[in-house]
Every structure is written in C-alpha cells, then in structure tokens.
Amino acid sequence: MTKIKTRDRILIASLSLFNSLGEPNVTTLLISDELDISPGNLYYHFKSKSDIVEELFAAFEAEMLDLLAVPEDVDISLDQQSFFLHLLFEAVARYRFLYQDLVNVLSRYERLQVRFNRLLKKKTAAFRNICESLRRQEMMAIEPEELDSLCEQLTLTACYWSSFDTLSHLDDRESVDPGRGVYQMMHLMVPYFVPDVREQAKLISRDYL
C-alpha cells in the first residue's frame, strides 16, 4: 500500500476530470470534492487553478519533447514509425483536455501559447525527418510541395484526431482508443510509399483498427 501524496493526487484527479469534462467545466471545488479534501487544502498545495493546468502542461511538454527528439540521418523502419505514431497518439490522448478546447485553454493561459506552438513546430519537423529518412531509403517517393502539405496534414491529424473521434461518442468520454488515429496517419502516407512498401504499410496499419 503506497501512499500517494495529496499534491500528486490533485494532479491526477485534475487531469482525469479535465479530460472527461473539459477543463473550463472543472472547478477547484469539484476537484477537491472528488478527492474528499477541502478546497482550502487544495489551495495549500497549489496557489491557483492555473498552477495545476500549467504543471500538467509541463508534464505533457516534457513527454512530448522526449518523444519528438527524433534523430536526423537515421534509417527508420516502418515498424519503428508506426510505433512512434502509437506513442504519440497515446500521449496526446492522455492530455486530450488541452486539445478539446484548445483555443479557449490557450487564450486563458496565455503563457502556454508559445510553448504549445513550439511543440507543434517540433511535431511537424519530426514528421519531416521521418519522411525524409523513408525517402533516403527509397521507400517513399514524394515531391517537395507534397511533402510540405503532408507534414502539415500529419500535424493537424495528430492534434485533432482524438477530439474528432470523441465527437462520435460524446456520452462516454472516459476511454479513447488511439488505434484509429494511427491507422489514419499511416493512410495519409500510404499513397507516397513505393508499391512494395505500400502493401506492407497497409498490413501494418490494419493492426491498429
């Protein structure tokens, strides 16, 4: 029986509530209620609600920066690539409250805007790295203009897939399955793979359905 510190319990409960109800709909009172602690106690650990949000964002940011540190000039296999996508979608899903009401959240916590944008840029850059690696290995054939468009599209999809997916079942917002997202991302790249690789990629992608 490990005893989790109250401070951490607050973070965990907040993340869970934010994800299922949307950050703007979660009050500090609701968080403390959920944990059976007093609101005063919550404010002993965090001087404001925005501190909680910012600390959760920092955790997300750290995870993403770690994940997105894709080395250049390395040969990436299809399996590594789909695994990367899987981890990416998993991380986004765990902090999906950020994306569900993105404009609202970013406008109320202005300090996050720059950092969020930096993550977006890194994401696009990571996709570009991957595509260029695949091209060097002659697995992918794509023109520069198409590559730009594809990488933007991959970034957009990485951001919004899970929100888009939850739209279909807004009633139960607890569970999110990252699989369809990975499938969709793979299928964005499929047309640009050379024929052999294309079939292989389709096979891999189907595992994610």
Next chain:
Amino acid sequence: MTKIKTRDRILIASLSLFNSLGEPNVTTLLISDELDISPGNLYYHFKSKSDIVEELFAAFEAEMLDLLAVPEDVDISLDQQSFFLHLLFEAVARYRFLYQDLVNVLSRYERLQVRFNRLLKKKTAAFRNICESLRRQEMMAIEPEELDSLCEQLTLTACYWSSFDTLSHLDDRESVDPGRGVYQMMHLMVPYFVPDVREQAKLISRDYL
C-alpha cells in the same frame, strides 16, 4: 441608411465576439456593452445566452444543409469541386466559434450534439459522393478502404483546419483565410487522381495559396 433591428444586431455582434474571443469568454454583458445597449434589453430579445448560441447554430445548420445537398449521380468537374470546398470553408470560418472549443460548446449546449453529428455525417457523405462521381468519370482511382479513410480525413480537415490555422497567429483572431484549407483538402485527394487530372488539380490548388 437601413436600420437593423436590435435583435439582429445582437446576433451579428455575438457571432463576431464568439469568433474572436471564444464563446465561453463572451458574457452577455460584453455583448450588450459592444452594442451600447443594456443587459436588460438583451434579455428582452433573447431569454438566455443559450438561445443566442442556438439561433446562430440554426443559421449555420441551414447554410450547411443547403450546401451539402450534393446531388448523387451527377458528373462533378474539378472546378465545381474546388468551388464547393471554397464555399464550405467559408461557411465554417464564419461560424468558427463552434469548432474552436467544440467539446466545450457541445457539452454545454447538449441539444446541439445530435444536430452537429448529423452535419458531420452529411459532410462525409458529400465527400463520398464527390469522390464516387470522380471515380465514375475515371478521374480518380481509389480502393474502397482508401476511400473510407480519405473521406474521414476530408471531414476532419474541413472541421479543424481553420482552428489549426489560427493557432499560428492567436494574436489577431479577426481574419481567417480559407484558402490554405482548400489547398490542403485538394492535396488530400491529389494522390488518388489519375496522372492527367493530378497535374490539373495541383494547378487549381495553387490558386488557393
């Protein structure tokens, strides 16, 4: 000098404020302030804030249903298709407040959920119609599995492009250029066009940059 009724002025101002500040950040007081009328006056015309939101949604819904009534079994040209996309992005941009904080808005105005989902389904169906028309004309070559994935991707992009685009410049949220969105949508389809059409589509798409 036409005199616009106060009721309509409220709708217009609300839409504008919702789009630029995000619906949750716009209070009824702010709306009445913007119009130099009293909050009481606003509540004379609308019995609640949600009435304003729902009336704006109804207008959006009507526009979309009109636009999405794509006839089946009709030959669609590339130009018609890109024009359709243009109109679609324009409509979405004009009501972008709905998409910017979609989960939040739909969870606070529950009655909109079903209707929004219906629009989403119609959107996907419209894209499917278009693609199948292009396939019948032998302009597009695509397998069933790819078609499913493509139509979903088109729907996702139609929903979120303008939100995604505003992320880059969150400071000035007044103007939104639908062009890039159309370009991006065209480029999703480009790989599936037959070679001749592909070049033509690329040319058309560049006009939207």
Next chain:
DNA sequence: GTCTATAAGTAGATAGAC
C-alpha cells in the same frame, strides 16, 4: 497538512420604471 468559514468577484437572469 488539513479543515471551516468566508471574502471578493463575476456570470446569467429578472423586476419594474420609463
């Protein structure tokens, strides 16, 4: 560290005069 009590501010909405 945790509680209770409460302050301070803001939102949506109503009542009643003009």
Next chain:
DNA sequence: GTCTATCTACTTATAGAC
C-alpha cells in the same frame, strides 16, 4: 423597446483554527 437596479448562483481564492 429600452433602461436601471438587483438577485441568485457559482468560482476562485484567502484567513485563521486545529
């Protein structure tokens, strides 16, 4: 139709006892 004044409810945050 429009205004002023006001109510109620809720949210964030603080003070001070245990």
